[in-house]
Amino acid sequence: MSGQQIIGFEGVGRSFVHRDRELVATRDITVSIHEGEIVTIVGPSGCGKTTMLNLVAGLMAPSRGTVTYRGERVAALNGRTGYMTQSDHLLPWRDVASNIAVPLEIRGVPKAERQRRVEALMDLVGLAHFETSYPAALSGGMRKRTALARLLAYDPETLLLDEPFAALDAQLRLRMQTELVRLSRRLNKTVLFVTHDLDEAVALGDRCLVFSPRPGTIVRDVTIPLPRDRDMVALRQDPEYRRLCGELWEQVAPALDATASEFPEPLPS
DSSP, rough: OOSSEEEEEEEEEEHHHHTTTTEEEEEEEEEEEEOOOOOEOOOOOTHHHHHHHHHHHSSOOOOOOEEEETTTEESOOOTTTTEEESSSSOOTTSOOOHHHHHHHHHHOHHHHHHHHHHHHHHTTTOOTTTTTTTTGSHHHHHHHHHHHHHHHHTOOOOEEEETTTTOOHHHHHHHHHHHHHHHHHTTEEEEEEEOOHHHHHHHSSSSEEEOOOOOOOOEEEEEOOOOOOOOOOHHHHOOHHHHHHHHHHHHHHHHOOOOOSOOOOOOOO
């Protein structure tokens, strides 16, 4: 446990109405997330992993139960969180520097201060000297670094990451995992990270939340006893890491094999 509670779920459920039927996406979620933790979230498709992030961000309200952030009920958009999905959503007509600057422009940060902060962020994520490059000329990893820098420009306390590295090849994914851990520790960010990759869940997480099939609820809250500062390359050769991956596979496999027979239709997006 890294610090005081920052996010709390108490008996949270979320339902949707689809074709005149109530579809229960999540049920009875009760969990605490502490400041500075990286918490990974795994489970079968459609079990409510993304819904959990949306509830923290204030993009939707729970149908039952309470979501709190620093002790206050989340009842509107939560400006202390930043969201990153599989798509980087870079603006193709803007270069790297001006893409990163978007949230600073929205907040009305003066030009000189905006330039200083963008330069610092580019240094932080390893994009120095690429400020005038456009998204079409960037590699997949550089696009992700640009998106991560833009996310950090908001200076959110908590990063909500929904499979952000899923489309990357193994080598780029390893680099971005390394960057994420380094930056989250350096900046003391709290991270909720959704992934379908159980090895990634162990490599990144201080804890891993395992969801059941829909209607999803947390069936395991697994502490990952690895050092907070991790060498992602060396980690793959660590027997303890391999053991933890094996244990997590054993715990998740029944959920992945199960089917959510109560509501077989896909949930509305």
